[in-house]
Amino acid sequence: MAHVPAESAPQAFETNAQAALADGPLQRALLNVKRGFVLKRAAARAKLPEFDTLREEARAIKDHTLAHLDLYLEAYERKVRENGGAVHYAATAADACAMVLALCREAGAKLVTKGKSMVSEEIGLNVELEGAGIAVVETDLGEYIVQLRGERPSHIIAPIIHLNKEEIAADFRRAHEALPKTRKLDTAQDLVAEARAVLRDKFVGADVGVTGANLLIAETGSSVIVTNEGNGDLTQVLPRTHIVVASIEKIVPTLEDACTILRVLARSATGQEITTYTTLTTGPRRDGDPDGPSAYHVVLIDNGRSEMLGGDFHAMLRCIRCGACLNHCPVYGTIGGHAYGSLYPGPMGAVLTPALLGISAARHLPNASSFCGRCEEVCPMGIPLPALMRQWRERDFARANPPLKERLLLKAWAFAAKRPQLYHALTSMLMPLLAWAAGRRGSFHSLPLLASWTGGRDLPAPQGKTFQQLYADKRRTQ
Amino acid sequence: MSKGERTGQGPHVGLFITCLVDLFRPSVAFAAIKLLEDGGARVEVPRAQTCCGQPAYNSGDRADAMAIARQVVETFERFDYVVAPSGSCAGMLKVQYPALLADDRAFADRARGLAAKTFELTSFLVEVLGVEDVDARFASCVTYHDSCSSLRELHVHDAPRRLLASVDGLNLVEMADTESCCGFGGGFSVKYPDISTAIGAAKARSIVATPAACVLAGDLGCLMQIAGTLSRQGSDIEARHVAEVLAGMTEAAGIGRPR
Numbered sequence: 001m002a003h004v005p006a007e008s009a010p011q012a013f014e015t016n017a018q019a020a021l022a023d024g025p026l027q028r029a030l031l032n033v034k035r036g037f038v039l040k041r042a043a044a045r046a047k048l049p050e051f052d053t054l055r056e057e058a059r060a061i062k063d064h065t066l067a068h069l070d071l072y073l074e075a076y077e078r079k080v081r082e083n084g085g086a087v088h089y090a091a092t093a094a095d096a097c098a099m100v101l102a103l104c105r106e107a108g109a110k111l112v113t114k115g116k117s118m119v120s121e122e123i124g125l126n127v128e129l130e131g132a133g134i135a136v137v138e139t140d141l142g143e144y145i146v147q148l149r150g151e152r153p154s155h156i157i158a159p160i161i162h163l164n165k166e167e168i169a170a171d172f173r174r175a176h177e178a179l180p181k182t183r184k185l186d187t188a189q190d191l192v193a194e195a196r197a198v199l200r201d202k203f204v205g206a207d208v209g210v211t212g213a214n215l216l217i218a219e220t221g222s223s224v225i226v227t228n229e230g231n232g233d234l235t236q237v238l239p240r241t242h243i244v245v246a247s248i249e250k251i252v253p254t255l256e257d258a259c260t261i262l263r264v265l266a267r268s269a270t271g272q273e274i275t276t277y278t279t280l281t282t283g284p285r286r287d288g289d290p291d292g293p294s295a296y297h298v299v300l301i302d303n304g305r306s307e308m309l310g311g312d313f314h315a316m317l318r319c320i321r322c323g324a325c326l327n328h329c330p331v332y333g334t335i336g337g338h339a340y341g342s343l344y345p346g347p348m349g350a351v352l353t354p355a356l357l358g359i360s361a362a363r364h365l366p367n368a369s370s371f372c373g374r375c376e377e378v379c380p381m382g383i384p385l386p387a388l389m390r391q392w393r394e395r396d397f398a399r400a401n402p403p404l405k406e407r408l409l410l411k412a413w414a415f416a417a418k419r420p421q422l423y424h425a426l427t428s429m430l431m432p433l434l435a436w437a438a439g440r441r442g443s444f445h446s447l448p449l450l451a452s453w454t455g456g457r458d459l460p461a462p463q464g465k466t467f468q469q470l471y472a473d474k475r476r477t478q
Numbered sequence: 479m480s481k482g483e484r485t486g487q488g489p490h491v492g493l494f495i496t497c498l499v500d501l502f503r504p505s506v507a508f509a510a511i512k513l514l515e516d517g518g519a520r521v522e523v524p525r526a527q528t529c530c531g532q533p534a535y536n537s538g539d540r541a542d543a544m545a546i547a548r549q550v551v552e553t554f555e556r557f558d559y560v561v562a563p564s565g566s567c568a569g570m571l572k573v574q575y576p577a578l579l580a581d582d583r584a585f586a587d588r589a590r591g592l593a594a595k596t597f598e599l600t601s602f603l604v605e606v607l608g609v610e611d612v613d614a615r616f617a618s619c620v621t622y623h624d625s626c627s628s629l630r631e632l633h634v635h636d637a638p639r640r641l642l643a644s645v646d647g648l649n650l651v652e653m654a655d656t657e658s659c660c661g662f663g664g665g666f667s668v669k670y671p672d673i674s675t676a677i678g679a680a681k682a683r684s685i686v687a688t689p690a691a692c693v694l695a696g697d698l699g700c701l702m703q704i705a706g707t708l709s710r711q712g713s714d715i716e717a718r719h720v721a722e723v724l725a726g727m728t729e730a731a732g733i734g735r736p737r
Contacts, residue, residue, distance in 0.1 A: 367670075410542075442736045456707075
């Protein structure tokens with residue numbers, strides 16, 4: 001992931017998290033996660049008795065496709081060509097950016113509109129295009145606001161979940177200088193209306209439209225995007241050139257397969273039965289089509305995916321970026337997405353980010369989880385996220401990345417835990433001593449050796465002797 | 479059924495007391511023994527147990543986790559059943575050991591064998607021993623916290639509630655967001671203390687919002703976090719392991735309370 005400022009990189013996770021916890025407006029905004037996503041998903045799931053069966057089907061589709069990814073990519077490419085489009089393969093983020101830039105130059109582009117695309121964020125496309133003097137406008141409302149603020153999305157499907165509407169109104173007043181200062185921007189409707197008016201001109205004036213893809217269909221050579229704003233349609237239909245940027249694991253064999261995945265995607269993501277706009281694009285404008293681009297390109301991006309194929313993190317390639325794991329994660333819900341210092345936050349980000357940036361850079365992400373397992377429970381693709389995070393922890397530990405004190409303590413504890421006699425001898429001295437030190441209070445308010453516990457909570461004291469001591473005493477007297 | 483018949487004929491249960499109960503709250507283990515014996519089991523507590531190995535397993539120290547897992551398999555495989563007063567430790571034995579030892583030719587089958595006969599305490603009482611009611615009285619309004627491992631790893635939800643319904647004088651009121659984590663997470667609680675504390679505070683808010691005077695759970699890890707958080711806030715709500723209430727052994731002060 002290119003162009004990450006140092007202060008918001010995953011290495012800064014601990015300080016970022018502390019700042020997030022102390023950020024009042026952020027904490028207020030994060031309450032929307034439960035209202036906006038968790039309750040709606042639960043309702044959508046309850047309404048569809050076959051939801052779990054559908055999940056199994058969706059998962060099987062992905063497993064099958066990944067097992068034959070080369071075949072389906074070739075089939076997809078053939079179809080796109082037949083439809084009059086072109087497919088370009090990019091091994092790395094830099095390759096992908098260079099390809100898109102070349103296509104934009106070929107089209108003589110001055111203005112590029114974009115539909116929401118996480119993979120274009122991943123490769124740092126906007127910075128690349130802007131650096132070449134091309135204006136880029138995000139057209140998804142959330143992404144547009146993120147762009148105005150010079151931020152990154154804090155959620156993979158809800159880029160501005162970290163903001164409240166007052167903050168957005170202030171951004172609009174700053175960015176849309178030409179509009180009357182006295183205009184009303186109190187409600188979400190006011191904000192949407194203003195963004196729509198501003199974006200209309202961009203849609204019409206754009207030379208190139210860049211969109212991501214939720215799915216690529218091998219059978220038809222189509223790319224599928226889902227939006228709730230219709231901005232994707234205008235981005236891909238109005239400009240002369242449409243460029244789809246998508247990572248290779250987005251492929252599915254058939255239209256029918258795509259429909260199965262769309263059913264679990266919408267429900268898992270937003271609790272909708274189907275997203276408001278589900279748009280398929282299949283090549284450039286044909287003779288007789290009322291509209292559409294004259295050139296259609298697909299840039300297929302690897303950027304680390306093929307290394308995950310068949311390896312320990314293979315299951316992560318099933319991810320359909322619904323965001324359910326973020327929405328249900330107690331850590332994400334407490335600190336928000338930016339603290340992760342990665343474009344991909346939450347449980348899916350904790351697994352994916354080390355694959356993209358390396359475990360040493362991203363070590364906090366898979367470590368900062370209570371392993372509550374809710375992510376795996378709600379994942380429509382059944383990705384064993386805690387087990388995959390544990391895999392990263394094993395690699396992290398093998399590289400001796402955890403702090404020395406932490407590793408020494410663990411090793412000392414394990415040494416004793418593997419020797420029950422020694423363990424019982426040590427604990428039968430230590431626990432009564434701790435109980436005595438706590439006295440009648442029953443808990444410790446502060447304990448220098450365990451300051452990381454007692455900083456925010458009391459530590460309940462032991463009752464006295466260990467169970468093993470008491471049990472041995474009891475057996476002796478019987 | 480006389481006590482002699484019960485202790486003579488019932489299944490032979492190895493009690494996995496868990497490290498936290500051993501070290502911090504032995505009263506939970508004595509309560510578990512009483513519940514199991516009242517349910518007809520012959521209970522033995524092997525001295526060769528220390529911990530299930532989760533601190534190593536979840537820290538990425540797979541070698542030590544495997545060594546401890548083998549030790550637990552060797553110690554407990556001779557019993558008809560293995561029971562732990564914890565969803566977290568039972569889940570480690572039941573769900574994680576078979577995966578952890580899958581590539582160990584000498585232990586893979588033995589780990590699967592152990593997994594098949596390992597149970598969390600309340601689910602064992604209800605599902606295996608067929609206990610329908612307990613002989614206990616606890617005149618209090620309580621709320622119940624499901625540990626994540628009980629709920630999601632072992633799918634234990636109804637068993638503790640069914641047993642609590644039979645306790646004389648007890649009134650169970652559910653809190654909001656019963657599916658949410660308390661923020662303990664073992665080593666997570668001290669490696670990322672600020673986040674852990676913040677998640678714990680949200681759980682405490684759900685508990686305080688009920689009329690309950692006591693919060694119960696089946697895992698001492700969660701209870702240390704919940705009790706420590708409530709105590710820091712100056713709350714009067716006490717925290718107890720569900721086994722103490724079910725066994726009618728509530729003489730000891732609540733977790734972390736003055737004694």
